[in-house]
Amino acid sequence: MQSQRARIFNQSVIIAGIIVCLISVVNLPLNSLDLRFAFLAIFTVAFGSRLSLRMPKSQVYFSMSDALIFLLLLLYGGECTILIAAFEATVNSLLLKRKGFKFNNQTILFNAAVMACSTAGTYGALLLYQKVNVRAANFDNLQEFISLIGLIAVAQFSFNSVLAAVFQAFKLKISVWRAWNEKCLVGSITYIAGAIFAGFLYKLIEHLNSFALVIGAVTIALVYITYRHYIRELEKTIEQAEQAEREKAEIERLRAEEAEKHLKEISASFAEQKRISEALRASKERFRHAALHDALTGLPNRSFFTEQLKYLLDNAKLDPAKGFCVLFIDLDRFKNVNDSLGHAIGDELLILVGKRIEHVIRQGDIVSRLGGDEFAIVLVNISTADDAVKFSERIYEAIAQPYQLHGFQVYTAPSIGIAMSNDEYEQPDDILRDSDIAMYHAKEGGGGCALFDRELRTRAVGIMKIESELRDVSERGELRVFYQPIISLDSGRLAGFEALMRWQHPERGLISPAEFIPVAEDTGLIVPMTIWILREACTQLSRWRWQSPINRSLLVSVNLSGKHFTEPNLVEQVNQILHETGLEPHCLKLEITESAAMENAEATARILSSLRELGVRLSIDDFGTGYSSLSYLHRFPIDTLKIDRSFVSRMGEAGENSEIVQTILTLAKNLEMDVIAEGVEKSHQIELLRKFGCRYAQGFLFSKPQPAADIEKLMKQQSNWLPEEIEVLQHISASNVVPLR
Numbered sequence: 001m002q003s004q005r006a007r008i009f010n011q012s013v014i015i016a017g018i019i020v021c022l023i024s025v026v027n028l029p030l031n032s033l034d035l036r037f038a039f040l041a042i043f044t045v046a047f048g049s050r051l052s053l054r055m056p057k058s059q060v061y062f063s064m065s066d067a068l069i070f071l072l073l074l075l076y077g078g079e080c081t082i083l084i085a086a087f088e089a090t091v092n093s094l095l096l097k098r099k100g101f102k103f104n105n106q107t108i109l110f111n112a113a114v115m116a117c118s119t120a121g122t123y124g125a126l127l128l129y130q131k132v133n134v135r136a137a138n139f140d141n142l143q144e145f146i147s148l149i150g151l152i153a154v155a156q157f158s159f160n161s162v163l164a165a166v167f168q169a170f171k172l173k174i175s176v177w178r179a180w181n182e183k184c185l186v187g188s189i190t191y192i193a194g195a196i197f198a199g200f201l202y203k204l205i206e207h208l209n210s211f212a213l214v215i216g217a218v219t220i221a222l223v224y225i226t227y228r229h230y231i232r233e234l235e236k237t238i239e240q241a242e243q244a245e246r247e248k249a250e251i252e253r254l255r256a257e258e259a260e261k262h263l264k265e266i267s268a269s270f271a272e273q274k275r276i277s278e279a280l281r282a283s284k285e286r287f288r289h290a291a292l293h294d295a296l297t298g299l300p301n302r303s304f305f306t307e308q309l310k311y312l313l314d315n316a317k318l319d320p321a322k323g324f325c326v327l328f329i330d331l332d333r334f335k336n337v338n339d340s341l342g343h344a345i346g347d348e349l350l351i352l353v354g355k356r357i358e359h360v361i362r363q364g365d366i367v368s369r370l371g372g373d374e375f376a377i378v379l380v381n382i383s384t385a386d387d388a389v390k391f392s393e394r395i396y397e398a399i400a401q402p403y404q405l406h407g408f409q410v411y412t413a414p415s416i417g418i419a420m421s422n423d424e425y426e427q428p429d430d431i432l433r434d435s436d437i438a439m440y441h442a443k444e445g446g447g448g449c450a451l452f453d454r455e456l457r458t459r460a461v462g463i464m465k466i467e468s469e470l471r472d473v474s475e476r477g478e479l480r481v482f483y484q485p486i487i488s489l490d491s492g493r494l495a496g497f498e499a500l501m502r503w504q505h506p507e508r509g510l511i512s513p514a515e516f517i518p519v520a521e522d523t524g525l526i527v528p529m530t531i532w533i534l535r536e537a538c539t540q541l542s543r544w545r546w547q548s549p550i551n552r553s554l555l556v557s558v559n560l561s562g563k564h565f566t567e568p569n570l571v572e573q574v575n576q577i578l579h580e581t582g583l584e585p586h587c588l589k590l591e592i593t594e595s596a597a598m599e600n601a602e603a604t605a606r607i608l609s610s611l612r613e614l615g616v617r618l619s620i621d622d623f624g625t626g627y628s629s630l631s632y633l634h635r636f637p638i639d640t641l642k643i644d645r646s647f648v649s650r651m652g653e654a655g656e657n658s659e660i661v662q663t664i665l666t667l668a669k670n671l672e673m674d675v676i677a678e679g680v681e682k683s684h685q686i687e688l689l690r691k692f693g694c695r696y697a698q699g700f701l702f703s704k705p706q707p708a709a710d711i712e713k714l715m716k717q718q719s720n721w722l723p724e725e726i727e728v729l730q731h732i733s734a735s736n737v738v739p740l741r
């Protein structure tokens with residue numbers, strides 16, 4: 001709409017311009033036009049606009065054409081000036097178009113029309129002011145001349161700027177005032193300068209002759225050139241300064257950009273740092289948790305537990321009311337679960353045990369897995385031993401309930417040792433050690449709970465003493481072998497011996513194996529000790545066998561600890577000893593207890609077979625006291641079962657309580673094994689054993705275990721080892737001895 005108006009205005013101005021030009025042509029005062037006019041007109045059109053100077057640091061141009069047009073106006077009046085102005089504007093527009101300004105024909109016409117109209121307007125204003133023909137005016141009055149020049153400037157500026165402002169307002173769709181103010185006002189200075197210069201030229205032309213005019217023109221040209229040069233230089237300097245400013249600004253901008261980038265990088269690196277330190281903190285947490293917790297059950301581990309215990313001990317010292325107790329838990333037969341059902345199920349069992357304990361204990365109590373199948377608990381706020389035992393029994397019950405694991409019903413019962421806190425405990429390990437001692441005591445008693453007391457510690461200290469003294473005992477020559485005769489119940493003759501170990505302690509005298517064998521087993525010392533007794537017994541029997549033909553059928557039994565079954569070169573060691581001592585393999589019998597044999601039945605079966613291949617005899621000791629799987633018993637290459645003395649001693653004179661003995665004898669008969677009854681102390685036991693078909697026995701009734709020399713004496717003194725009141729059933733000569741298998 002607005003641009004439509006702009007177009008209409010544009011066209012109107014063009015039409016007005018054309019009319020003004022036509023009128024000017026019609027009224028052209030041809031007779032007053034001279035050579036000077038021609039020169040000025042051509043000069044105006046050709047160079048007017050080219051001789052322009054820009055005001056430094058502004059968009060304002062001082063154009064020579066304005067001054068020349070004003071001069072023409074003063075010299076030759078309006079008509080010819082209007083035409084020259086229109087023509088000059090056209091030429092100027094074309095020149096600008098060639099330079100790249102986007103002028104279309106319409107715009108060029110408009111520019112020319114504006115020039116024509118505004119020059120006409122200025123001329124009109126002059127006429128109105130002067131009321132006379134300009135050409136005939138008297139410009140001698142300087143004051144009048146100056147006002148005239150001012151009028152020309154103001155009029156030309158007003159007409160020109162208003163027309164341009166209206167056009168711009170329509171085009172840019174803004175108010176005329178704004179357009180005039182913003183776009184056209186700055187141009188006023190051009191007109192004023194042009195008018196002043198025109199006045200100066202006019203006066204110059206009026207007062208000077210041709211020569212002076214030429215000089216003046218040359219001077220003006222020189223001034224112009226100098227000024228232009230100066231302006232150019234100035235502009236160049238300004239341009240350079242501006243360029244420097246721009247470069248500086250650019251550098252500043254780049255620096256700002258750089259700084260911003262740097263800032264971003266810093267904040268990104270801060271974020272990264274934060275992330276890294278977060279990750280570090282998390283992994284430290286994990287490490288700390290891993291360092292203080294058991295990986296399998298997730299329960300606090302020993303070091304964490306000890307730390308807590310330390311704190312509680314210190315606390316209890318400050319405030320005796322804050323008593324607590326420590327429970328040490330060991331699972332009985334856990335090894336069996338691992339061996340028979342596999343480690344994965346064993347692990348699951350440990351996890352479940354941990355959970356059950358956690359379920360029973362109260363807030364503030366601490367449960368820890370110390371390792372293997374050992375757990376420890378701190379029960380806080382427990383001050384009496386009675387309370388501690390009651391609570392321990394609840395934990396016992398919880399753990400002893402059957403477990404369902406992968407379709408298996410698994411049982412395990414704990415042995416629990418209890419130690420109450422007191423101010424004598426300095427270190428966490430002290431109270432933990434005492435609960436451990438109590439646990440061992442509980443285990444010895446077949447499981448359950450046991451409370452620590454001083455007596456237990458004395459015993460434990462004794463065991464520790466034995467442990468340290470037992471080292472290198474065989475090298476120190478403190479071990480002894482006692483031989484207990486094994487008697488044929490039919491003939492009363494000697495069938496062989498069981499070699500039994502004694503410790504000749506330098507201070508305590510002879511120590512029973514019951515006291516030191518368990519310690520030797522725990523420490524692994526049993527292995528070299530067994531090798532020692534094997535060598536001794538084989539050497540001894542070898543000697544006895546060569547002493548008399550009647551001794552040829554004798555054999556010696558040596559007890560083999562379950563711990564020895566994990567020794568990879570057991571079979572090799574036995575073989576080597578037989579070689580060294582020259583004893584025939586069938587004269588050596590190795591005894592293993594029923595529980596040791598069953599503990600790791602698969603491995604036992606393998607090792608027993610290898611031993612059997614050597615030709616060595618094998619015997620199951622303490623038969624009936626452990627749990628024997630019949631299928632394994634069948635697979636083991638066993639020669640002999642030894643009935644435990646508890647069954648033998650239980651047999652009454654009338655044969656009561658002898659069922660187990662009879663059962664074992666029947667079983668052995670079916671398995672084609674010999675049977676030796678242990679612990680025969682009374683004559684009626686011989687009668688009964690004979691009646692049930694038992695053919696061999698050992699016991700105090702025949703002989704206690706004795707040193708080789710004493711046995712040798714007895715061997716020389718007697719051939720019948722049965723007590724006098726027992727009748728010999730079978731008289732056997734040296735030539736037809738029926739040997740024990």
Ligand code: C2E
Binds near residue numbers: 499513514622678681
């Ligand atoms: P064991 O293998 O069952 O040995 C038989 C034990 O019964 C011997 O005890 C023996 O003195 C005892 N005994 C024999 N007849 C009677 C009797 O009529 N009445 C009573 N009350 N006891 C009788 P000892 O010599 O004290 O040995 C105890 C245990 O120590 C042995 O039981 C055996 O398990 C172990 N042991 C002994 N020597 C060795 C050894 O060299 N190696 C291993 N691994 N264990 C041994």
Ligand code: CA
Binds near residue numbers: 498559591621
């Ligand atoms: Ca034995």
Ligand code: CA
Binds near residue numbers: 621622644645678
């Ligand atoms: Ca035995």
